[in-house]
Amino acid sequence: MSPTTATQTNAQAIRRGRLLRPLRIAGGRTWHTPGNPNGRVAQLLQPGAAVAVGLLFLVPILWMLITSVASDADVFTFPPRLWPAWDFSNYAKAWGKSPWLTYFGNTVLIAGSVVLLVLITSLMAGFAFALMRFRGKGVLFLLVMSAMMVPQTVLLIPNFIIAQKLGWYDTYLIQIVPWGASVFGIFLLRQFFLTLPKELFEAAEMDGAGPLRMLFSVAAPLAAPSLVLVALNSFMGSWNAFVWPYIMTKSDAVRPIEVGLQAFYGTEGTDWTGLCAAVSFTTLPIIALFLFLQKYFVTGVYGTQGSVRG
Amino acid sequence: MAYLLILPALLIFLVFTIGPTVFTFVVSTFKWNWLNPDQNKFVGLANYQMLVDGSQDPPFAATLLTSGYFVGAMVVGGTAISLAMAMLLRKAGRINVAARTAVFLAHVTPLVATSIVWVWIFNPRFGLANLVMSWLGIPNIDWLGNSRFAMPAVIIYSLWHEIGFTTVIFLGGLTTISTELAEAARLDGCNAWQEFWNVTFPQLRPVVIFVIVVSSVASLQAFTQFFMMTGGGPGFDTATLGFQLYQQAFVFRKTGYAAALAVVLFGITVALSILQLRTTRSLGRNA
Numbered sequence: 001m002s003p004t005t006a007t008q009t010n011a012q013a014i015r016r017g018r019l020l021r022p023l024r025i026a027g028g029r030t031w032h033t034p035g036n037p038n039g040r041v042a043q044l045l046q047p048g049a050a051v052a053v054g055l056l057f058l059v060p061i062l063w064m065l066i067t068s069v070a071s072d073a074d075v076f077t078f079p080p081r082l083w084p085a086w087d088f089s090n091y092a093k094a095w096g097k098s099p100w101l102t103y104f105g106n107t108v109l110i111a112g113s114v115v116l117l118v119l120i121t122s123l124m125a126g127f128a129f130a131l132m133r134f135r136g137k138g139v140l141f142l143l144v145m146s147a148m149m150v151p152q153t154v155l156l157i158p159n160f161i162i163a164q165k166l167g168w169y170d171t172y173l174i175q176i177v178p179w180g181a182s183v184f185g186i187f188l189l190r191q192f193f194l195t196l197p198k199e200l201f202e203a204a205e206m207d208g209a210g211p212l213r214m215l216f217s218v219a220a221p222l223a224a225p226s227l228v229l230v231a232l233n234s235f236m237g238s239w240n241a242f243v244w245p246y247i248m249t250k251s252d253a254v255r256p257i258e259v260g261l262q263a264f265y266g267t268e269g270t271d272w273t274g275l276c277a278a279v280s281f282t283t284l285p286i287i288a289l290f291l292f293l294q295k296y297f298v299t300g301v302y303g304t305q306g307s308v309r310g
Numbered sequence: 311m312a313y314l315l316i317l318p319a320l321l322i323f324l325v326f327t328i329g330p331t332v333f334t335f336v337v338s339t340f341k342w343n344w345l346n347p348d349q350n351k352f353v354g355l356a357n358y359q360m361l362v363d364g365s366q367d368p369p370f371a372a373t374l375l376t377s378g379y380f381v382g383a384m385v386v387g388g389t390a391i392s393l394a395m396a397m398l399l400r401k402a403g404r405i406n407v408a409a410r411t412a413v414f415l416a417h418v419t420p421l422v423a424t425s426i427v428w429v430w431i432f433n434p435r436f437g438l439a440n441l442v443m444s445w446l447g448i449p450n451i452d453w454l455g456n457s458r459f460a461m462p463a464v465i466i467y468s469l470w471h472e473i474g475f476t477t478v479i480f481l482g483g484l485t486t487i488s489t490e491l492a493e494a495a496r497l498d499g500c501n502a503w504q505e506f507w508n509v510t511f512p513q514l515r516p517v518v519i520f521v522i523v524v525s526s527v528a529s530l531q532a533f534t535q536f537f538m539m540t541g542g543g544p545g546f547d548t549a550t551l552g553f554q555l556y557q558q559a560f561v562f563r564k565t566g567y568a569a570a571l572a573v574v575l576f577g578i579t580v581a582l583s584i585l586q587l588r589t590t591r592s593l594g595r596n597a
Contacts, residue, residue, distance in 0.1 A: 154334060242537075
């Protein structure tokens with residue numbers, strides 16, 4: 001499925017009056033695809049193979065959970081004991097050894113701020129690029145899109161120097177502001193706004209609405225499904241971020257959860273029950289989020305695919 | 311008005327992305343002093359000279375080879391496996407949807423977190439990987455500490471983490487291809503294998519190219535799993551370009567040389583991105 005078809009599907013859905021659910025439709029369609037019946041043997045083997053593949057991918061997660069409730073003696077035996085010992089004290093032990101609440105708080109603060117900034121900047125820039133006419137629009141759009149080509153690793157050295165020059169080293173700011181605009185977000189919203197009928201805005205203009213009111217009271221509510229995708233994309237990026245906050249900060253007071261987890265791994269490297277407990281309680285929130293918002297995650301994959309189109 | 315709407319995003323990109331990219335080129339022509347910027351010395355292309363003559367440890371050519379090993383395995387393995395899995399799970403139904411969820415679940419887990427789990431799985435004495443090996447009658451392997459097995463171990467983890475993403479892309483691609491052609495082929499007596507290679511795969515080719523490009527860009531920049539699982543070792547056996555860039559700049563403090571590595575990485579990424587733009591354009595045309 002190409003991004004063009006995705007936007008076309010959206011446009012069709014909108015024309016059919018299903019304005020608020022185009023992305024759900026796209027997600028649902030790809031997640032539950034009717035396929036072709038294969039040969040009889042394949043039909044018998046297929047469910048077994050599917051179950052095997054699914055379980056194989058779950059093994060590391062299950063092993064993490066099992067080790068997190070294993071007793072220390074069980075961990076250091078070979079062959080390993082595969083059945084859980086239900087020793088939940090590992091969680092208390094791991095929780096007491098690091099300032100996890102601070103890490104969680106920092107992650108929520110940083111991810112929340114990044115999401116808020118990204119939503120605002122994407123709405124504004126996406127609106128301007130889709131619906132307004134101004135000089136240098138093409139060049140500016142190209143400039144924004146080109147930002148996507150730069151790998152994060154390339155940016156580490158210069159931004160480390162810039163962070164120190166700005167006095168932003170080891171602060172929340174350096175973890176928030178540079179990620180406050182997203183090419184993916186701008187592109188996705190521009191694409192969405194392009195699908196809206198021009199009459200909508202002409203009518204608003206007749207009513208005397210300026211561009212700002214048009215953006216925030218007419219366009220933004222309609223863009224809700226795209227905004228969810230953009231928010232989710234930024235939130236996940238922020239939560240999973242490691243190398244940037246690792247380089248740009250040094251104190252626990254501002255460090256996010258994954259950097260904290262790495263530090264815990266550094267000091268407790270052989271306490272496997274404690275480590276697996278820590279990995280579990282830092283990762284289960286993300287897994288829960290995924291299970292609740294699965295369709296949006298999947299649609300997001302096609303959104304990323306779309307964001308690479310010029 | 312339009313400019314005001316664009317300004318915040320543009321400012322962020324200029325200060326933290328586009329400006330720094332240009333700045334990287336500048337830094338790459340200096341012997342950069344970490345502690346005292348006043349002692350920065352312009353050295354022209356000397357840092358690039360070091361890339362070519364391989365005078366640094368590890369030599370640049372070795373880093374490229376290591377990266378090539380990882381990128382090659384990720385692209386070939388990732389594309390083949392995820393295409394096979396998309397074919398396996400393409401039909402609707404509870405079991406398939408659950409299996410897709412399990413596969414994609416691995417992809418959403420944080421790299422730091424699941425790298426730790428896999429270090430435990432690859433533990434040389436008590437690990438799950440060696441349990442599987444013992445079933446096959448193979449003696450314990452020091453996965454992450456052995457120069458022959460360290461890279462394959464990181465590749466296995468990375469495949470586990472990335473395949474969910476590419477499988478979903480293939481599943482999306484499969485929804486757009488014609489079912490009539492497949493039916494016609496079956497009426498003509500094609501078996502499943504022939505049908506795949508002669509009917510399905512040709513229609514899927516743009517998606518395959520897209521997946522190849524996307525996974526080469528992503529694996530070229532891979533860093534966190536190397537940092538967590540091997541630290542680039544043993545020796546420099548798993549020190550890929552992305553990892554070397556970090557290590558040279560922030561561990562060895564050879565900032566200028568690391569910036570030259572960054573320029574190389576940037577160049578390869580831009581080339582791949584342009585290729586990607588072209589393929590997605592043609593993908594749009596075909597769809």
